Amino acid sequence: VLKYVDSVASQQVPPPYEFPNTTVHAFIWEPDLSKVKAYCDRFLNIGDLATTGVSYEPLAIWPYAALLVIHYPVMTCADPARKTMYRRPAKTESAPNPATTPSSVQRASPTDPETAGESDDRIPYADRGYTSQTEVFITFPLLRRGHTLRRLALDTMIEWAIPLIIVENAESAICGREMLGLEKLCSNITLQDKEMEGDGTNLFTALVELPGWKSASPEATQEMLPFFEATAGPLLPSALAARNETSVWSLLRSRTASAVVEAAGVTRDFLDDALMGLLPSTMQVVALKQFRDAANPANAVYQALVGCRSKFSNINNFRPYNENNVSLKFHNSGSFHPIVEELFGPTASKSPDDGEDPVYLLPTVAAFRFNARIDFDEMRTLHTFPVKIGNQSRPPDDWIVPWLRPWKGFVMRTRPRPPSGSGAQGTETGGRHD
Amino acid sequence: MTESVAPFITSFATQQLLPPWEAEATIYGFGFKIPKSAIREYVDRYFNATEPQPRRFQFDPIPRCNFGVLLYSDIRNAGTQTANTHSHSPQPYGKLNYKEVVVCVPISRRNISVQNVLSTPIYEWCQPIAVCDSDAVIFSAREIIGLDVLPGNIYAADLEDGGFKLTVQLYGVKHFSPTSKETLVPLLEVDVPPNSFQDQPPDRRAEGVVQLISEVTQKSNTTMVGDCLPQRMQVVALKQFRDAHKMDMAIYQALVTFLISRHSAPDARTVQTFMNEKKVAITLSDNATTREIVQTFLGQPPPAGKLECEDGKDVWENVGTAQHPTLAFRLRCKIEVNQVKTDFTLS
Numbered sequence: 006v007l008k009y010v011d012s013v014a015s016q017q018v019p020p021p022y023e024f025p026n027t028t029v030h031a032f033i034w035e036p037d038l039s040k041v042k043a044y045c046d047r048f049l050n051i052g053d054l055a056t057t058g059v060s061y062e063p064l065a066i067w068p069y070a071a072l073l074v075i076h077y078p079v080m081t082c083a084d085p086a087r088k089t090m091y092r093r094p095a096k097t098e099s100a101p102n103p104a105t106t107p108s109s110v111q112r113a114s115p116t117d118p119e120t121a122g123e124s125d126d127r128i129p130y131a132d133r134g135y136t137s138q139t140e141v142f143i144t145f146p147l148l149r150r151g152h153t154l155r156r157l158a159l160d161t162m163i164e165w166a167i168p169l170i171i172v173e174n175a176e177s178a179i180c181g182r183e184m185l186g187l188e189k190l191c192s193n194i195t196l197q198d199k200e201m202e203g204d205g206t207n208l209f210t211a212l213v214e215l216p217g218w219k220s221a222s223p224e225a226t227q228e229m230l231p232f233f234e235a236t237a238g239p240l241l242p243s244a245l246a247a248r249n250e251t252s253v254w255s256l257l258r259s260r261t262a263s264a265v266v267e268a269a270g271v272t273r274d275f276l277d278d279a280l281m282g283l284l285p286s287t288m289q290v291v292a293l294k295q296f297r298d299a300a301n302p303a304n305a306v307y308q309a310l311v312g313c314r315s316k317f318s319n320i321n322n323f324r325p326y327n328e329n330n331v332s333l334k335f336h337n338s339g340s341f342h343p344i345v346e347e348l349f350g351p352t353a354s355k356s357p358d359d360g361e362d363p364v365y366l367l368p369t370v371a372a373f374r375f376n377a378r379i380d381f382d383e384m385r386t387l388h389t390f391p392v393k394i395g396n397q398s399r400p401p402d403d404w405i406v407p408w409l410r411p412w413k414g415f416v417m418r419t420r421p422r423p424p425s426g427s428g429a430q431g432t433e434t435g436g437r438h439d
Numbered sequence: 440m441t442e443s444v445a446p447f448i449t450s451f452a453t454q455q456l457l458p459p460w461e462a463e464a465t466i467y468g469f470g471f472k473i474p475k476s477a478i479r480e481y482v483d484r485y486f487n488a489t490e491p492q493p494r495r496f497q498f499d500p501i502p503r504c505n506f507g508v509l510l511y512s513d514i515r516n517a518g519t520q521t522a523n524t525h526s527h528s529p530q531p532y533g534k535l536n537y538k539e540v541v542v543c544v545p546i547s548r549r550n551i552s553v554q555n556v557l558s559t560p561i562y563e564w565c566q567p568i569a570v571c572d573s574d575a576v577i578f579s580a581r582e583i584i585g586l587d588v589l590p591g592n593i594y595a596a597d598l599e600d601g602g603f604k605l606t607v608q609l610y611g612v613k614h615f616s617p618t619s620k621e622t623l624v625p626l627l628e629v630d631v632p633p634n635s636f637q638d639q640p641p642d643r644r645a646e647g648v649v650q651l652i653s654e655v656t657q658k659s660n661t662t663m664v665g666d667c668l669p670q671r672m673q674v675v676a677l678k679q680f681r682d683a684h685k686m687d688m689a690i691y692q693a694l695v696t697f698l699i700s701r702h703s704a705p706d707a708r709t710v711q712t713f714m715n716e717k718k719v720a721i722t723l724s725d726n727a728t729t730r731e732i733v734q735t736f737l738g739q740p741p742p743a744g745k746l747e748c749e750d751g752k753d754v755w756e757n758v759g760t761a762q763h764p765t766l767a768f769r770l771r772c773k774i775e776v777n778q779v780k781t782d783f784t785l786s
Contacts, residue, residue, distance in 0.1 A: 006688055007489075007679075007688060007689040007690075007692050007785060008687065008688060008689065009679060009681050009682075009686070009687055009688055009689040010484070010485055010488065010489060010677060010679060010689075010692075012485070012587055017681065019681070019686035020686075047448060048448060048450070051448065081617070087686075128615055128731075131617050132615040132616060132617055133612060133615065133619075133621075134612040134615075134616060134617065134618070134619030134620055134621050135617070135618075135619070135620060135621065136610070136620070136621035137620070137621075168450075169452065170452075174610070175574070175577075175590035175610065176590070176610060176621075178574070178590075179577075179581065179590070182578065182582065183581065183582065183680055183681065184680075184681050184683060184686070185683060186683075188450060188452035188453060188454075189452075190452055190454060190574070191574040191590070216454075216535075216573075216574060216575070218532045218533050220533075221532060222533055223518070223532075223533050223534075224533055224534075225532065225533030225534070226516070226533055226534055226535065226536060227532075227533065227534070227535035227536070227575070293448065294683060295447060295448065296447075296582055296583075296680055296691065297447045297455070297582065297583045298447070298781070299583055299584060299585070299678065299693070299695045299697075299779045299780060299781045300779060300780045300781055302447065302455075302457050302458070302583055303446060303447060304444065304445060304446060304447055305445045305446065305447040305448075306691055306693075306781075306784075307680065307690055307691045308445055308448075309683070309690075311683040313683075340532050343451050344451040344452075347450075347451055384683045384684055385683060385684050386682065386683045386684055386690075390445060391445065392444065392445035393444060393445075403684075
């Protein structure tokens with residue numbers, strides 16, 4: 006077991022996090038399930054099935070995906086007890102006077118290995134303030150299915166994959182990539198979510214710019230380019246909305262009806278099923294956390310499936326959009342073309358309009374906006390894949406579904422996996438010359 | 440040799456500039472003395488304290504070479520030499536430009552054999568502070584090499600009056616408080632007034648730092664590029680990643696080294712220029728984040744007067760006030776980043 010050598014330069018604030026009063030714009034669309042299956046096989050079903058015991062596949066009973074645009078006005082560390090290794094710097098402070106300094110501040114308990122030898126004026130992560138950002142991501146549900154009777158009963162559940170996530174806060178990107186394995190991209194995100202003057206209707210617009218290359222030429226230079234543009238509005242009910250909506254929101258044209266949904270969202274927190282079933286109030290996210298070998302970047306030195314929980318609560322101000330008033334446009338040229346093609350398939354290659362770069366218009370089946378509190382916690386390493394040759398041990402799996410975790414000791418025995426003969430990730434003691 | 444057999448699964452979001460890469464660079468360098476105790480503090484905390492014990496290496500300050508170099512680099516046309524690309528696409532993409540500001544400090548490493556015999560010293564450079572404005576370079580440095588490069592804004596301008604100004608901003612807070620909102624805070628500023636550029640080092644203090652750089656260069660068995668930097672600098676980093684569940688634990692730790700090679704650009708009009716270092720002002724901004732970063736390198740503020748600069752002031756008192764470097768130069772060259780390898784894997 007290795008202790009992480011903390012550094013302010015790591016720029017990591019470990020979870021749990023809390024994000025109060027977020028504004029969520031959700032756009033529901035029907036993905037090509039063959040692309041979802043390909044994603045599962047490429048990033049999640051990479052181990053030996055006999056070893057992992059589970060596999061991922063599209064959730065056929067709910068063949069939808071969501072594109073979420075979330076504005077977080079406040080992002081903070083939710084654990085006030087978690088501290089950095091750094092003590093509070095002072096300009097010219099001399100050593101504390103033991104006679105006047107409370108004993109609890111002078112020295113932490115020597116029995117606590119975390120703080121032994123250090124004064125407990127270490128800076129809590131919460132004292133590093135709060136930040137805000139806007140995030141755009143695509144997510145779809147997957148069925149994690151156990152392949153034995155026991156695993157089918159204990160390890161089968163629905164999890165959500167996030168194949169694309171774009172943030173405007175670089176620290177968020179670093180935390181997501183290095184701790185969870187979410188390959189967040191940094192971008193400029195410009196949001197407008199304002200009430201239009203006079204008529205009381207809302208118009209939502211989003212512009213996402215990413216670093217990219219206009220062409221595949223080796224002489225091309227990377228630059229910030231528009232990648233995604235969205236417009237939506239007005240919010241329903243509105244006299245300005247198109248009348249030809251076909252989604253479930255045609256049933257919710259009155260404020261009374263949307264208020265009912267809002268109330269149901271709050272109530273259903275207990276049932277883990279909010280927002281009319283189109284988006285869960287609790288999302289168990291799965292991601293492939295991996296890092297390259299320094300000497301041979303084509304190989305990995307670590308690969309594991311990592312899970313976490315993203316929980317929506319205090320849902321309010323729920324308002325639907327008419328999906329026919331929604332435009333989601335992805336720029337589909339240069340270095341962005343592989344992204345669009347991988348997400349949406351070859352059909353994404355649409356003919357460009359005259360004189361314009363090719364774009365892909367993502368059709369939506371439903372769209373809505375709400376405010377909510379989001380909590381991000383319960384990070385776990387579900388399964389560590391072998392990356393080396395050798396007789397080495399690896400950490401035990403943690404596939405067990407959340408509702409069974411309190412009963413884990415009753416339903417399964419947890420013990421370190423014994424060394425396997427061929428290919429096992431593990432701990433190597435002592436140095437190894439490369 | 441590497442024992443890894445699992446292929447890294449690339450996606451369109453990997454977005455790392457894969458080493459080795461090469462580029463054209465305009466470098467501004469500022470040398471300054473560092474207390475030996477500060478270098479000792481840093482290597483003990485970030486290299487020598489790593490587990491498991493007994494470790495197989497020992498890092499130390501280099502005797503009589505207690506200095507650092509602040510390097511601002513304007514990198515142009517950086518392109519990977521790897522057959523693969525920045526991402527997983529079979530199409531090769533082009534190049535990228537970026538700016539970076541790093542503090543380089545020479546240190547020595549002796550490997551320890553299983554019989555507890557110390558090897559002859561290897562002279563390397565650590566980079567306790569590094570800031571870059573390119574996501575692809577940051578992702579590469581942090582996730583492949585293990586350098587904790589910070590994202591930030593770097594503004595540099597050659598002024599019309601012949602001067603030069605550099606401003607580095609980071610995301611941080613002015614005060615440590617739960618109610619502080621993270622924003623862009625200044626880390627440092629460099630002001631080079633007009634008429635500061637000259638052909639030769641201006642005085643013996645500057646020559647002293649050049650002499651130290653030359654000494655480290657000789658110990659590293661390389662030559663100088665121009666008269667101010669080693670042609671080859673081997674940089675060492677602690678590559679580590681947190682466990683997803685137990686955040687205080689690491690799932691991987693290794694010592695990774697790579698080589699930065701600089702070559703004089705034959706077509707450059709001015710390869711090397713010195714500045715009158717007494718006219719150059721470097722200011723470390725005074726805010727909570729900057730002080731925390733300075734603490735990364737200098738450690739906890741000691742009782743006043745124990746950690747002194749050359750001018751006799753407490754190092755911590757110098758935060759927020761302008762300082763003069765003891766060497767200032769500009770260099771145009773080509774750089775290569777290559778020979779990336781894992782020297783020790785701790786897990």
